[in-house]
Amino acid sequence: MLFLYLPILTLIVLSFNETKSMSVWGGFSLKWYEELFHSRLMMGAIVNTFSIAILAALIATVVGTMAVLGMAAMKPRTQNILLGFNNIPMLNADIVTGIALMLFFLMLGAPRGYMTILFSHATFCIPYVILSVRPRVNKNTDRLFEAALDLGASERYAFRKIVLPELKPGIMSGFLLSFTMSVDDFIITYFTRGAGINTISTLIYSEVKIGIRPSLFALSSIIFVVALVVLLAVNIRNDRIEKAEMIRPAL
Amino acid sequence: MGELIRLEGIVKSFDDTNVLNGIDLSVDENEFVTLLGPSGCGKTTTLRIIAGFEKPDQGRVYFEGKDITDLPANQRPVNTVFQNYALFPHMTVGENIAFSLRVRNKSEDEIKKKVADALKLVNLKGFENRRIDQLSGGQQQRIAMARAIVNEPRVLLLDEPLGALDLKLRQEMEYELVRLKKELGITFIYITHDQEEALTMSDKVVVMNEGYIQQEGTPQEIYDEPVNAFVADFIGDSNIVSGEMVDEKVVRIDGVDYPCIDGTKEGFPPRRRVDVVIRPEDIDIVPYGEGLWNGTIVSKLFIGVHYEMLVQSEHGKIEWLLQNYDQHDVGEKIGMYVDPENIQIMHKPKSEAESAMELDI
Numbered sequence: 001m002l003f004l005y006l007p008i009l010t011l012i013v014l015s016f017n018e019t020k021s022m023s024v025w026g027g028f029s030l031k032w033y034e035e036l037f038h039s040r041l042m043m044g045a046i047v048n049t050f051s052i053a054i055l056a057a058l059i060a061t062v063v064g065t066m067a068v069l070g071m072a073a074m075k076p077r078t079q080n081i082l083l084g085f086n087n088i089p090m091l092n093a094d095i096v097t098g099i100a101l102m103l104f105f106l107m108l109g110a111p112r113g114y115m116t117i118l119f120s121h122a123t124f125c126i127p128y129v130i131l132s133v134r135p136r137v138n139k140n141t142d143r144l145f146e147a148a149l150d151l152g153a154s155e156r157y158a159f160r161k162i163v164l165p166e167l168k169p170g171i172m173s174g175f176l177l178s179f180t181m182s183v184d185d186f187i188i189t190y191f192t193r194g195a196g197i198n199t200i201s202t203l204i205y206s207e208v209k210i211g212i213r214p215s216l217f218a219l220s221s222i223i224f225v226v227a228l229v230v231l232l233a234v235n236i237r238n239d240r241i242e243k244a245e246m247i248r249p250a251l
Numbered sequence: 252m253g254e255l256i257r258l259e260g261i262v263k264s265f266d267d268t269n270v271l272n273g274i275d276l277s278v279d280e281n282e283f284v285t286l287l288g289p290s291g292c293g294k295t296t297t298l299r300i301i302a303g304f305e306k307p308d309q310g311r312v313y314f315e316g317k318d319i320t321d322l323p324a325n326q327r328p329v330n331t332v333f334q335n336y337a338l339f340p341h342m343t344v345g346e347n348i349a350f351s352l353r354v355r356n357k358s359e360d361e362i363k364k365k366v367a368d369a370l371k372l373v374n375l376k377g378f379e380n381r382r383i384d385q386l387s388g389g390q391q392q393r394i395a396m397a398r399a400i401v402n403e404p405r406v407l408l409l410d411e412p413l414g415a416l417d418l419k420l421r422q423e424m425e426y427e428l429v430r431l432k433k434e435l436g437i438t439f440i441y442i443t444h445d446q447e448e449a450l451t452m453s454d455k456v457v458v459m460n461e462g463y464i465q466q467e468g469t470p471q472e473i474y475d476e477p478v479n480a481f482v483a484d485f486i487g488d489s490n491i492v493s494g495e496m497v498d499e500k501v502v503r504i505d506g507v508d509y510p511c512i513d514g515t516k517e518g519f520p521p522r523r524r525v526d527v528v529i530r531p532e533d534i535d536i537v538p539y540g541e542g543l544w545n546g547t548i549v550s551k552l553f554i555g556v557h558y559e560m561l562v563q564s565e566h567g568k569i570e571w572l573l574q575n576y577d578q579h580d581v582g583e584k585i586g587m588y589v590d591p592e593n594i595q596i597m598h599k600p601k602s603e604a605e606s607a608m609e610l611d612i
Binding site: 143144146147148149150151152153154155157161162165166 | 302303304323324325326329330331333335337338339340341350351354355398399402
């Protein structure tokens with residue numbers, strides 16, 4: 001635990017350091033935060049990172065969910081083969097995926113930039129969505145779907161009212177997984193981005209080469225705190241729901 | 252009471268496996284029909300074809316004389332109580348029951364009233380706002396019933412609805428089902444592998460095996476006059492033995508001649524090899540030498556109401572199964588008598604489907 005959190009703590013402390021030095025404490029200051037919010041470069045990278053993550057996760061979730069539903073109608077053998085293919089990209093080294101995608105875009109002559117990153121991220125997220133939604137599509141969902149039809153629902157109504165709510169937890173976790181994978185990604189972005197476009201990770205990488213600025217510490221600190229707050233909020237909410245359920249049956 | 256549903260020559264196979272090999276079945280209005288058979292006999296597939304979840308490869312399904320073979324499930328006037336209830340887990344009890352009413356755009360007032368009525372009918376008044384996972388198995392079963400009947404279907408299909416309940420609850424629900432059937436006045440088509448359920452509740456029992464209907468009839472007919480070894484074996488305990496007709500209305504079993512009531516007129520001329528069923532409760536114990544044949548008791552088991560005994564015949568190889576209220580000791584020599592009426596003569600099985608099942612032990 002100490003080894004996990006000590007570096008992060010160091011980072012947060014240094015982000016408030018007055019001087020640029022990493023070893024000398026020059027006093028408390030918010031100047032790096034100020035610099036961060038005034039840097040077009042950094043703000044651009046932040047916007048890129050999160051907009052790509054949200055869009056890629058959305059695309060991957062929709063495509064992945066549709067793929068799962070399509071697969072459900074196939075023979076078990078075909079499904080297994082497809083699942084095997086689905087697993088390969090996840091096990092494959094990012095660098096291979098990255099270079100392959102880069103070559104693919106070069107071959108197509110597509111100008112590399114925002115769209116190619118988005119496409120690549122959506123692509124490598126789809127297998128994760130499939131993996132998290134698929135367990136939800138099973139005999140049970142079939143049966144519920146049939147029950148809805150039996151009660152007179154049209155296929156579309158049965159899907160919307162019965163099947164989708166059943167898949168929702170899988171779809172949600174697929175979306176969140178895709179989102180974090182996309183935010184986290186460096187290698188694939190690095191190979192598929194064009195000149196002049198940066199995400200947080202590629203920006204940090206290029207900054208490292210010319211000497212890292214403490215405003216990046218500030219950025220990292222903010223990301224860490226946001227993640228922490230979200231995590232705590234989710235946990236507290238789950239706790240409340242659980243407690244509510246503990247009380248309810250007694251009524 | 253007219254005919255409501257008719258199946259004609261239904262054939263169905265899944266991936267080269269024949270599941271149904273030509274099913275003809277007629278169900279009358281307001282009848283309680285049970286499809287009975289071991290797992291894999293095709294009873295569930297038959298039900299799914301009636302519900303509209305499967306299309307037969309051959310044959311037609313008629314409802315009130317109209318061909319509904321190609322009518323999708325959501326347009327058929329039948330509702331199903333599924334084996335594992337298939338209640339919608341993200342909805343409350345009330346929403347589950349209201350589902351078929353909402354689909355039909357009924358007014359909220361009407362929905363509320365009908366849901367309350369349905370819950371009252373299954374003795375779960377006031378359960379509207381419960382969540383599904385707060386219910387016991389028996390309660391879920393009742394909710395599944397309520398959901399299926401709230402829209403007043405003409406036919407209710409029940410796919411082993413009591414299979415997941417324990418014995419006591421199951422027996423209770425059998426009475427409940429019969430009561431519900433009376434109150435609703437609709438047709439029930441019920442599926443089970445439990446012969447007791449079938450005999451207790453049904454107007455008509457249809458015994459199936461390996462995709463064929465083996466026998467159709469009232470519970471009494473099925474029990475007293477099984478047409479082949481499979482039916483005899485599946486419905487209750489029985490002694491199924493080989494025999495040969497030796498004279499008009501006389502059958503020889505294991506070296507002993509027994510008078511019976513079947514002869515040439517019934518299709519069993521002398522010298523014909525036959526199967527014979529004698530129910531264990533129909534064999535009376537009499538003093539040694541005074542019955543039709545004699546034997547020695549080799550084992551005895553007390554099963555609640557009666558004793559079950561195995562008796563080794565002294566004339567041949569057969570061990571007879573007997574059920575009797577009186578206590579006799581192991582090793583006792585007894586005489587046995589069976590009324591001619593209680594000897595059921597059957598044709599030898601022509602196929603595997605008609606034979607008694609081999610138990611996998």
